[in-house]
Amino acid sequence: MFEYCAMNLQTDIQYIKGIGPKKAEILKKSVDITTVGDLLEYFPFRYEDRSRLLKITDINSAATTIQVLGKIVDIEIITKGRKRLVATFRDDTGRVKLIWFQGVTWIQRTIQLNKSYVIYGKPNFFKNEISFIHPELESYDTFKQKPVTPFHPVYPLTESLKKYYINNKVLIRIFQTIIPEIYQEIPETLPQWILDKFNLLSKQKAIKEIHLPSNTKQLEKARYRLKFEELFFIQLKILAAKADRKRKQEGVIFKKVGTLFNRFYKDNLPFELTNAQKRVIREIRNDCATGTQMNRLLQGDVGSGKTLVALMSMLIALDNSYQTALMVPTEILAQQHFSSFKKLLNNLDIQIELLTGSTTAREKNRIKEATANGNTQILIGTHALIEDTVQFKNLALVVIDEQHRFGVAQRAKMWEKSTFVPHILVMTATPIPRTLAMTLYGDLDISTIDEMPPGRKPVITRHIRAASRLRAYHFLKEQIDKGKQAYIIYPLIEESEKLDFENLVTGYKQVQSYFPPPRYVVGMLHGKMKPKEKEEEMLLFQRKQIHILVSTTVI
Numbered sequence: 001m002f003e004y005c006a007m008n009l010q011t012d013i014q015y016i017k018g019i020g021p022k023k024a025e026i027l028k029k030s031v032d033i034t035t036v037g038d039l040l041e042y043f044p045f046r047y048e049d050r051s052r053l054l055k056i057t058d059i060n061s062a063a064t065t066i067q068v069l070g071k072i073v074d075i076e077i078i079t080k081g082r083k084r085l086v087a088t089f090r091d092d093t094g095r096v097k098l099i100w101f102q103g104v105t106w107i108q109r110t111i112q113l114n115k116s117y118v119i120y121g122k123p124n125f126f127k128n129e130i131s132f133i134h135p136e137l138e139s140y141d142t143f144k145q146k147p148v149t150p151f152h153p154v155y156p157l158t159e160s161l162k163k164y165y166i167n168n169k170v171l172i173r174i175f176q177t178i179i180p181e182i183y184q185e186i187p188e189t190l191p192q193w194i195l196d197k198f199n200l201l202s203k204q205k206a207i208k209e210i211h212l213p214s215n216t217k218q219l220e221k222a223r224y225r226l227k228f229e230e231l232f233f234i235q236l237k238i239l240a241a242k243a244d245r246k247r248k249q250e251g252v253i254f255k256k257v258g259t260l261f262n263r264f265y266k267d268n269l270p271f272e273l274t275n276a277q278k279r280v281i282r283e284i285r286n287d288c289a290t291g292t293q294m295n296r297l298l299q300g301d302v303g304s305g306k307t308l309v310a311l312m313s314m315l316i317a318l319d320n321s322y323q324t325a326l327m328v329p330t331e332i333l334a335q336q337h338f339s340s341f342k343k344l345l346n347n348l349d350i351q352i353e354l355l356t357g358s359t360t361a362r363e364k365n366r367i368k369e370a371t372a373n374g375n376t377q378i379l380i381g382t383h384a385l386i387e388d389t390v391q392f393k394n395l396a397l398v399v400i401d402e403q404h405r406f407g408v409a410q411r412a413k414m415w416e417k418s419t420f421v422p423h424i425l426v427m428t429a430t431p432i433p434r435t436l437a438m439t440l441y442g443d444l445d446i447s448t449i450d451e452m453p454p455g456r457k458p459v460i461t462r463h464i465r466a467a468s469r470l471r472a473y474h475f476l477k478e479q480i481d482k483g484k485q486a487y488i489i490y491p492l493i494e495e496s497e498k499l500d501f502e503n504l505v506t507g508y509k510q511v512q513s514y515f516p517p518p519r520y521v522v523g524m525l526h527g528k529m530k531p532k533e534k535e536e537e538m539l540l541f542q543r544k545q546i547h548i549l550v551s552t553t554v555i
Contacts, residue, residue, distance in 0.1 A: 007178065008185050009037035018174050023166055030160040036182060039174075040207050043226070044153035047213070050120070051150050057093035059123050059130055067120045068096075069140060072111055077104060087111065089119060089132075096123070097131040103165070107137075116140035136169055151213035175211040183208065189229060201225045242295075242444075251293035251423055252396040257285070258319030260348060261312060268344055270308075271453050277305050280447040284313045284425065287445070288397075294423035300449030303456050306427045309449070310399045311341065313425060318350065318377050322396030325422075326380045327414065329402050330527075331356045332534055337401070338380045355381035355390070358531040386413040394418055400426040473514045480520065480547050488550045508550045515548060525551040 007015070013033060014024035027033040033042055053069045070091035078084050085107055087098040098119065100107050121135030155171050186204045188195075195202065201209065201221050209222035273281075280298060287294035300306045314324040328334045338354040345352065353367045353376045364384075370376045374393035379385065395418035415421050426444065452458065464472050476486050488511060490504045508524050515522055523546035525537050540546045 007036050007182055009035065009040070009182070009187075011036045013039055016174060016178060018170065018177065023164055026160055026164045026166065030158045031156075036178060039178070040182070040186070040211075042155065042171075043210055044155050046154045047150075047219070048152045048154055049150040050152035053118065055093045056091050056096055056130070059096070061123075061125050063123050065120065065122050067118055069116065069118050071114050071116055072098070073114060075108060075111055075113070077108065089117070097129065098135055098137075099131055099133050102134070102163070111137075118143045136167070138169075151216075151219060153211060153213075172211075179208055179211060190232070194232075198228065200228060203229075249293040249421055251288065251291060252320075252322060252420055253291050254285070254288040254316050254320045254322075254396075256319060257316055260319050260350070261315040263348060264312065264315055264345070268347070270344070271455075273308075274305065274449070274451045274453055276300075276449045276451045277309050277453075280309050280449055281312055283445075283447050284309070285316065288313075288316065288423055293421050294425065295444050296425050296447055297444040298425060298427045298447045298449070300427075300429065301452070301459055302429045303452060303459070304449040305453055306429070306449060307337065307340070307401070310401075310425060310427060311344065314378060314397055314399065317397040317423075320396070322394050323371070323374065323376065323392050323418075324378050324397045324399070325385055325392070325395060325414065325417070326378065326399045326401065327385045328380070328382060328400075331358060331382055331531060332525075332538065333401065334380055334382050335535070341378065341380065350377050351375055352378045352380065355379060355384050356531075357382060357384050359384070385417075390417065392418045394420075395422045396420075397423045397425065400424070402428060470514075473511075476548065477515070480515075483544075485541065485544060485546070486548045488548060490550070490552055504550065504552050511548060511550055520548065521546050523549045525549060527552060 012024065012035060013019050013027060014021045016036065016039070019027070024034075027039075031042065033039050048065060050067060052067065054066050056068060056070065059066065059068070068089070068091065070089050072087045072089050073095075074088040076086055078086055082101060083104060085100045085104040089096050089098050116139070118138050118140055119132060119135040120138075121132040124131050124133060153168065153172060153175075155168055157167060161167070183204055186207055188203050190200065190203070194200070200206075201218075203225075205218075206222040206225040209218045210226060213219040213222070284294065284296065287296060298306055298309065310326070314326070317324045326337060328337060334354060334356050338352065341352055351370070353370065355364065355367050359367070367376065367379070368390055371379055372391045372393060379390075379392075384390070395414075398414045398417075400414075414424070479486065488507065490507045504524070504526055508522065512522050523537050523541060525534060529537070537546070537549070541549050
């Protein structure tokens, strides 16, 4: 005979009353819960108000999940088609059908005709008839004995759990049983001074309130405490890894700022550097002089001069006889950087190369050979840079633009491109609050360019709902009539190039219908176009022969 036992956090869940070996196996396979401690960390994802009982006449098609009080007056098992149990449920205002496809025999034995029940589920409407598929069923006598609460936990349930009757009702009953018994065993995971400073609930209280809420205030405090703890330990882990990297990971030392940097600063600089740019260059310079690998995030708005800071940092590396690389997410951006670097460095003897997926095989081989023997000083490219066949002689600085488009693994592959680990500078134009940046990029030191170069107009951001689309189009018309141009970007909504493309084409047709030719010229740009086609479209836009360029994020 199977016996239940006293519990602690390491107790196997099969020994919890109401679970047993079979359900324990399903919980382990389905949601990776094996111990009491695991189960306590299986949190609800929302809460429902179970304090309200509706009349059948009040049910409408907008309802999601509801509770109704009534009686089952008739049941029958239908074997034609898929076997199912159908019950007629009524109150003094009407009747609905209750349908079960699973557990038919057991449910039939359980139901008592003309007894008051509370049903809970989502109503379905078909041919003027309302039905509930697999509703929860509870006798009204049992319902009355429970405390009335608007905080009924709803847990994430897989099909496997539902199949073995592990539902919200079962889980709530289990938590009502185990939490009082295990409460004193729940250890505190945060020091007392943090609990006091941030006015946090204890771990014991938070676990109890998240599963069995007392009131709105306590539930919110429990959520806050558990979110705080999760983010706190994520930060702690990242900062520990950062400290470990700084302790162990040696970096190339840039001993001097030499001729290339000074000539560029004196003769080629297109405008006076802002104080923010100067500050960030000093931070990068200091990083690269310590003997520890730099891992720095540079954030700044579009037009703040991040790329110029990156270029000047690369010149410091070149002055110390090392190679550098700039990796960007798209070919268009790579081409733009290549062109601007060539223009800015036109009178300096620097070998710059461009490597992308569309580079010809012959040209790729030439560039790879020049990079491997050290002749290439600055290599600009897309994901093509992380190919195993691309190797450097002495790569010392890697700049990654729009870093959120690259994963950690892709960044790490650049570490393997030389005999020593290069310094890493990643850039983003996405404004990230410092606390969030610490959480997401805690392994990186953070620099911010928080002022624009003289003469740059501030970027104005407006959020307009879809219902106001025509107002936005009217604004574009006014600007175009003044001789200005516009981008309309259709971002990736689905992780599918096909759906992304279809979304763009639909948007392009909508824009064309509002900005009809020949008065307006609307262009389109996307990742499926050949490099030459992309370049031609961009040139037309540059020459102001296109008024509106509709594009995916490839732009």
